[in-house]
Each structure stands twice: as structure tokens, then as C-alpha cells.
Amino acid sequence: MKKISLFLLCLLLTPVGMAQDIEPEDAIKYRKAIMSAIKGHNNAIRSIVSSKVPFSNRLNDHVMSLQQLYAELDQIFPEGSDFGKTNAKEAIWDDPDKFNATIKKSQEALDTFAAVIAKGNLSESASAAKKFGKESCGSCHKLYKKKDN
Numbered sequence: 001m002k003k004i005s006l007f008l009l010c011l012l013l014t015p016v017g018m019a020q021d022i023e024p025e026d027a028i029k030y031r032k033a034i035m036s037a038i039k040g041h042n043n044a045i046r047s048i049v050s051s052k053v054p055f056s057n058r059l060n061d062h063v064m065s066l067q068q069l070y071a072e073l074d075q076i077f078p079e080g081s082d083f084g085k086t087n088a089k090e091a092i093w094d095d096p097d098k099f100n101a102t103i104k105k106s107q108e109a110l111d112t113f114a115a116v117i118a119k120g121n122l123s124e125s126a127s128a129a130k131k132f133g134k135e136s137c138g139s140c141h142k143l144y145k146k147k148d149n
């Protein structure tokens with residue numbers, strides 16, 4: 001209990017500018033963890049909407065998790081995290097306005113996808129999932145992610 005309150009206290013005392021002070025390799029590791037989590041929920045959604053697994057009661061949870069992870073996109077590319085074991089392209093830091101606009105578009109594509117899923121029609125959701133993959137993950141990766149080494 002003591003440990004938990006100490007942790008909460010540290011959280012409260014953390015200055016807002018902290019993100020700048022993260023070690024680059026830690027920022028990259030964290031970013032990749034977030035991307036893997038995004039991939040996990042996206043794949044789970046795809047398995048469900050293509051009726052390969054019968055867990056449609058879990059759809060909403062996966063969509064909400066995806067939305068929460070997407071809300072973090074504008075924070076996982078801090079200054080200085082462009083060197084090291086990363087496939088992120090320099091273009092992210094060269095033109096932050098353009099990158100932020102891409103993030104916004106990819107979040108809007110997720111909202112559109114979520115609205116289709118909420119209607120509860122699996123085959124409609126399956127085609128929306130393909131569209132979402134192209135418009136959101138795909139278009140950002142095309143501009144900002146190097147091919148995996």
C-alpha cells in the first residue's frame with residue numbers, strides 16, 4: 001500500500017515536460033510496445049469480424065482499447081527518439097505539422113471504423129476493417145515507417 005501511494009505521489013510530481021527527458025532507447029521500446037498492442041487489438045478485431053472466432057461480445061472492448069492506444073499516438077514520438085533501433089522515418093521530426101495531421105486522420109479513420117462496428121453487422125464490419133487498415137495503419141506506415149530490417 002505504501003509503495004502504491006509513493007508511486008502515485010511520484011506521478012503527481014512528474015513535471016509535464018518529462019516526456020522530453022526519456023532516454024531515446026526507452027522511448028523507442030515503449031513506442032514499439034504500443035504499436036504491438038495496437039496490432040494485437042486490431043488482429044483480434046479482424047478475427048472476430050471475419051467470423052473466425054465467436055467472440056463478438058468482446059468487439060467493443062477491443063475497439064475501446066484501440067481508441068485509448070490511438071489517443072497516445074501524439075506522445076510516443078518524442079524529440080530525440082529518431083536514432084537507434086527504430087524504423088521510424090526522419091520525416092516525423094522534419095515536419096511535425098504534417099505528421100500530426102496524419103495522426104489526426106488515422107484517429108478519424110478509427111472513429112469511422114468504430115461507428116460501423118457499433119452497428120453490429122459483421123460482414124459490414126469486415127469490409128470496414130480492411131478500409132481502416134489501409135487508411136489508418138497503412139497510410140501512416142507508408143509515409144513514416146521504414147520497412148522492417
Ligand code: HEC
Nearest residue numbers: 032035036038039042086087088103106136137140144145
Ligand atoms: C500515425 C502513424 C501510425 C499509425 C496510425 C500506425 N502506426 Fe504502426 N508504426 C508507426 C511507426 C512510425 C512505426 C515504427 C516505430 C519504430 O520502429 O520506432 C510503427 C511500427 C509498427 C509496428 C512494429 C512494432 C515493432 O515492434 O517494431 C507494428 C506491428 C505496427 N506499427 C502496427 C500498426 C497497426 C496494426 C496499426 C493500425 C491498426 C498501426 N501500426 C498504426 C506509425 C503508425
